[in-house]
Amino acid sequence: MGKLISRQIVLILMLFPILAQGQDVPGYLGKRHVLSYDFSFFPTKQTIGENLITEEGWTMNFKSGVSLDYICSKRIALTVGMDYLETYIQGKTWYHFQTVDGFFSIKGFRNPKISSLGWTAGLKAYFDHIAPLGSNFELKFLYRKSSFTDFGIVDTSTFNNTELSVEQYGISLGFGVTRAVTNHFLISYGMYFNLILPPKELLNIEKNSKFYLYYNLENNIRERVQLKDLVHFKMAIAYIF
Amino acid sequence: MSKLFTLLYLLLVSQLCFAQDWNYYQPLKAIGEVPKDFTEAYTAKYKNKSKVDSTYSSRKDRIRHIEFLKRSEFFTDEFLTSGKVFYGDPVTNYCQSIVDKLVGDDEKLKNSIRVYTVKSLLTNAAATANGIIFVNLGLIAQLETEAQLAFILSHELIHFTNHDVMDQYIEEDNLKNVEDFPMNKSDQQKRLSNYSRSQESEADKQGFEKFFKKSGYSKYAPFEVLEIMQYSYLPFDEEVFNKSIFESGNYRIPISFLLEQTSSIKAVDDYDDENSTHPNLLKRKQQLDQIIQGRSGSDFLISNSIFNHCRKLARFELSRLHLNNQNYIQALYNSYLLLSNNPNNRYLRLSIAKALHGLTVYEGKGNLSLVLPPYEEIEGASQQLYYLLDQLGEGELATLNLNYCYRLKKDFPNDKTIEKYYQNALKSLVFANELKLNDFYKVDRDSVILKSEIKKDSILKSRRSHTKFMNIKTKKIDNQISGINNYWRYAFVDFLGDQQFVADFKRVELDYAKFVKSDIYEIEELSFYQSRFERNLSLGLDTILFINPSYLILNHRANEGISFTKSKKNNIEYKSYIEECSQMLGINSIILDYKNSAFINNRTFNNLAILQSWTEERMNLGQNEIIVSDAEFVEPIIDQIGGRYIVKTGNLIFKGKKNLRGRIFAAAVVFPLAPIIIADMFKPKYDSYNYFYLFDIKTGKALITQFNRYKTKDSGDYVKSMVYNHLLQIKN
Numbered sequence: 001m002g003k004l005i006s007r008q009i010v011l012i013l014m015l016f017p018i019l020a021q022g023q024d025v026p027g028y029l030g031k032r033h034v035l036s037y038d039f040s041f042f043p044t045k046q047t048i049g050e051n052l053i054t055e056e057g058w059t060m061n062f063k064s065g066v067s068l069d070y071i072c073s074k075r076i077a078l079t080v081g082m083d084y085l086e087t088y089i090q091g092k093t094w095y096h097f098q099t100v101d102g103f104f105s106i107k108g109f110r111n112p113k114i115s116s117l118g119w120t121a122g123l124k125a126y127f128d129h130i131a132p133l134g135s136n137f138e139l140k141f142l143y144r145k146s147s148f149t150d151f152g153i154v155d156t157s158t159f160n161n162t163e164l165s166v167e168q169y170g171i172s173l174g175f176g177v178t179r180a181v182t183n184h185f186l187i188s189y190g191m192y193f194n195l196i197l198p199p200k201e202l203l204n205i206e207k208n209s210k211f212y213l214y215y216n217l218e219n220n221i222r223e224r225v226q227l228k229d230l231v232h233f234k235m236a237i238a239y240i241f
Numbered sequence: 242m243s244k245l246f247t248l249l250y251l252l253l254v255s256q257l258c259f260a261q262d263w264n265y266y267q268p269l270k271a272i273g274e275v276p277k278d279f280t281e282a283y284t285a286k287y288k289n290k291s292k293v294d295s296t297y298s299s300r301k302d303r304i305r306h307i308e309f310l311k312r313s314e315f316f317t318d319e320f321l322t323s324g325k326v327f328y329g330d331p332v333t334n335y336c337q338s339i340v341d342k343l344v345g346d347d348e349k350l351k352n353s354i355r356v357y358t359v360k361s362l363l364t365n366a367a368a369t370a371n372g373i374i375f376v377n378l379g380l381i382a383q384l385e386t387e388a389q390l391a392f393i394l395s396h397e398l399i400h401f402t403n404h405d406v407m408d409q410y411i412e413e414d415n416l417k418n419v420e421d422f423p424m425n426k427s428d429q430q431k432r433l434s435n436y437s438r439s440q441e442s443e444a445d446k447q448g449f450e451k452f453f454k455k456s457g458y459s460k461y462a463p464f465e466v467l468e469i470m471q472y473s474y475l476p477f478d479e480e481v482f483n484k485s486i487f488e489s490g491n492y493r494i495p496i497s498f499l500l501e502q503t504s505s506i507k508a509v510d511d512y513d514d515e516n517s518t519h520p521n522l523l524k525r526k527q528q529l530d531q532i533i534q535g536r537s538g539s540d541f542l543i544s545n546s547i548f549n550h551c552r553k554l555a556r557f558e559l560s561r562l563h564l565n566n567q568n569y570i571q572a573l574y575n576s577y578l579l580l581s582n583n584p585n586n587r588y589l590r591l592s593i594a595k596a597l598h599g600l601t602v603y604e605g606k607g608n609l610s611l612v613l614p615p616y617e618e619i620e621g622a623s624q625q626l627y628y629l630l631d632q633l634g635e636g637e638l639a640t641l642n643l644n645y646c647y648r649l650k651k652d653f654p655n656d657k658t659i660e661k662y663y664q665n666a667l668k669s670l671v672f673a674n675e676l677k678l679n680d681f682y683k684v685d686r687d688s689v690i691l692k693s694e695i696k697k698d699s700i701l702k703s704r705r706s707h708t709k710f711m712n713i714k715t716k717k718i719d720n721q722i723s724g725i726n727n728y729w730r731y732a733f734v735d736f737l738g739d740q741q742f743v744a745d746f747k748r749v750e751l752d753y754a755k756f757v758k759s760d761i762y763e764i765e766e767l768s769f770y771q772s773r774f775e776r777n778l779s780l781g782l783d784t785i786l787f788i789n790p791s792y793l794i795l796n797h798r799a800n801e802g803i804s805f806t807k808s809k810k811n812n813i814e815y816k817s818y819i820e821e822c823s824q825m826l827g828i829n830s831i832i833l834d835y836k837n838s839a840f841i842n843n844r845t846f847n848n849l850a851i852l853q854s855w856t857e858e859r860m861n862l863g864q865n866e867i868i869v870s871d872a873e874f875v876e877p878i879i880d881q882i883g884g885r886y887i888v889k890t891g892n893l894i895f896k897g898k899k900n901l902r903g904r905i906f907a908a909a910v911v912f913p914l915a916p917i918i919i920a921d922m923f924k925p926k927y928d929s930y931n932y933f934y935l936f937d938i939k940t941g942k943a944l945i946t947q948f949n950r951y952k953t954k955d956s957g958d959y960v961k962s963m964v965y966n967h968l969l970q971i972k973n
Binding site: 024026028029030074075128129130133134135179180181191 | 773774776777779822825826917951952953956958959961962963965966969970
């Protein structure tokens with residue numbers, strides 16, 4: 001898998017010089033690099049929160065990220081980015097604190113917390129105005145790695161801690177609008193859909209098996225992240241240089 | 242003192258009369274300091290005016306008045322900066338002196354009125370709400386006496402003193418806001434037409450009574466003006482067209498190419514004026530008949546010679562204006578009429594050559610019908626010319642053109658402009674029509690006719706004289722004698738003795754042979770509308786001149802459909818983007834602009850006018866490889882203006898209504914996207930255009946032809962991005 005990822009990244013990076021060949025690209029006033037801070041949000045209902053009791057009502061989900069675009073033609077920009085989101089899965093864990101005399105005690109129980117780091121690479125196509133302005137579509141490849149933030153798994157046979165992280169792949173589709181507010185700063189907004197591919201390992205597990213439904217933490221994480229990251233509105237502020 | 246001034250003025254103008262070289266006619270130029278009307282910013286104009294007229298009965302009146310001023314000043318300003326309006330020239334000064342005479346001692350009125358000449362073909366004059374009277378050269382060309390011009394100016398003065406323009410605006414506004422019995426568009430139009438006609442009748446009546454009556458001008462003049470108006474759509478004179486202007490030596494156009502009789506002129510004075518802004522001419526005559534007693538007065542009170550000079554200027558200018566507008570036949574006929582009193586005039590003969598050149602290029606592309614209207618639609622003597630050109634077959638027009646141009650070249654051998662047209666005529670004949678020198682006869686017509694007659698005689702005496710074969714042969718000989726099918730092949734018989742002509746012809750034939758052999762046989766026509774997403778050029782130019790960039794925002798919600806102040810404001814911003822992006826790229830961009838006080842003076846005013854006229858004609862020519870008719874006037878000023886590359890650029894924005902029904906349906910069907918669709922429904926619909934044309938005025942070539950359409954608002958960042966992209970191509 002690692003080799004596959006690195007090959008993909010290399011291929012994508014190779015696109016930069018290829019696409020930049022022979023193009024007299026104006027960018028925005030001659031600037032072709034866009035560094036942006038992205039902030040995504042999407043409201044959902046009946047989500048799983050920190051408390052063990054399932055929360056009712058609406059809640060807002062957030063995601064932050066940074067991305068770097070390179071405008072390689074009048075219509076196309078290559079983009080790479082990174083984002084971070086946090087969520088919870090249904091389960092039970094305790095949280096504790098260290099006392100001054102070195103003892104710890106169980107404070108309470110809550111749902112386990114997940115942090116997910118995503119990397120994307122792809123391209124944006126502009127169809128109304130010269131890149132990077134105006135309406136655009138984006139198509140990106142997505143890689144997510146999710147793991148527990150403060151939750152450890154103990155292998156009861158050895159009493160050793162084991163790491164649990166989940167990798168996911170997918171594609172991201174979106175459309176948005178980018179505008180320039182000054183000669184150096186851009187803002188953009190839009191709507192994006194992340195379609196995460198189902199994992200190979202679970203394909204042979206029956207859905208009604210106890211293992212799948214209740215005991216597969218990996219699956220829980222996958223589903224949870226997939227749901228959280230499915231669709232969101234994004235706003236970004238960028239510096240163009 | 243005023244008499245002394247008038248005398249000095251007449252002396253000055255009479256000197257100017259003799260200063261004009263009619264052979265090398267130069268377009269009419271403005272003289273003196275540029276008036277504030279041209280240079281004052283639009284917003285300053287209507288704001289200043291609204292402060293002056295500040296007595297309003299209600300808030301509604303005040304708003305309406307300000308809206309009126311915005312509209313009125315906008316259109317006036319656009320017109321003043323169109324390059325067609327001139328000040329200080331002999332025609333303007335002459336009209337101004339007539340106005341001063343009509344107004345008499347009313348100093349306030351005298352100081353309010355400014356007269357400007359307009360280079361327009363229309364037979365018209367107009368007055369604006371702020372005291373400007375525009376007089377078209379098309380009108381001056383048609384007039385016969387100074388008294389007629391005086392009556393027209395009296396009429397226009399009344400429009401100003403009675404505030405007719407403002408009153409009509411109020412009437413329009415009232416009709417739109419009628420609460421009881423709201424009107425449809427057709428009824429509104431009828432009411433407005435009625436109102437306008439009543440205003441025109443009053444202008445005739447009061448113009449006569451208030452200004453004309455006591456002036457001393459001939460009382461025949463008002464009636465004469467109406468008679469002139471009746472036939473104003475025709476050329477300034479009705480003269481039988483003589484084809485000999487195109488003939489020479491052996492080159493004779495057949496008689497059958499002429500109509501036996503041209504069509505009669507159908508104009509009447511009692512036409513249906515229901516939808517017209519003016520009463521019909523009969524009604525106007527009848528009204529004048531009731532108020533005008535006697536017919537005494539003088540045709541000329543200021544100067545007969547100055548009138549004749551101004552009219553001659555106007556008529557000479559008309560040839561040029563027709564060429565600018567690709568009215569080639571009208572240019573030809575106008576020049577033909579003038580040649581009768583100015584034989585062998587170089588400018589007029591060259592105007593004919595320019596017209597023939599344009600016609601030939603269109604014919605070469607198979608598009609002659611675009612510039613040659615059907616002769617059946619033409620009335621009067623000029624129909625002959627239309628008919629004659631219509632009869633010319635393939636290659637015949639190009640032949641006529643070359644024959645004419647070569648004769649002109651012989652009379653003016655060192656003239657570079659004529660040389661250019663001659664070379665183009667050669668190229669058109671060989672390239673577009675694939676004709677060679679060998680396709681033309683080398684022996685003179687008379688000897689061919691003689692031989693044919695001898696041949697015919699021998700056929701008639703032969704033993705097969707009455708057979709079908711001999712009859713066909715006899716018919717062919719008859720045609721040869723009459724010259725219907727082959728008259729044009731004699732076109733160059735008289736020139737074959739001239740080695741230069743033969744050498745030029747052979748050279749062009751060789752060029753054509755090379756062209757045919759080369760791979761690029763079918764020339765891919767460059768589009769005149771490149772998209773902004775096409776690959777950029779890199780021209781490597783350092784200095785370019787922007788000709789009066791334009792900006793117009795049309796808004797269905799705005800009163801007149803035009804956002805006046807926003808258009809002007811955005812225009813200023815657009816120019817600032819050009820300057821900013823030029824600075825970023827290191828391009829020396831010079832914006833030739835009437836409102837730039839650092840730039841505009843009398844010389845630059847005239848240069849800008851000629852450049853605007855050149856650019857307008859060049860834009861209209863599109864991909865046609867026609868020499869711009871004003872090229873000879875533009876070339877001498879290239880050094881003055883600081884460069885040979887000019888840009889015509891601008892923006893046109895349409896803000897309209899969205900199709901809500903379609904969107905509501907889409908929101909119902911694709912309900913996940915409903916929030917976005919609903920949000921989109923509240924945004925106005927835009928259809929925006931940005932154009933950027935870069936021309937080399939020396940060669941006439943279009944180097945950049947970008948015409949971009951985009952369906953968003955004309956936000957500053959979008960527009961600036963496009964400007965940068967255009968300029969990037971210029972630099973590198």
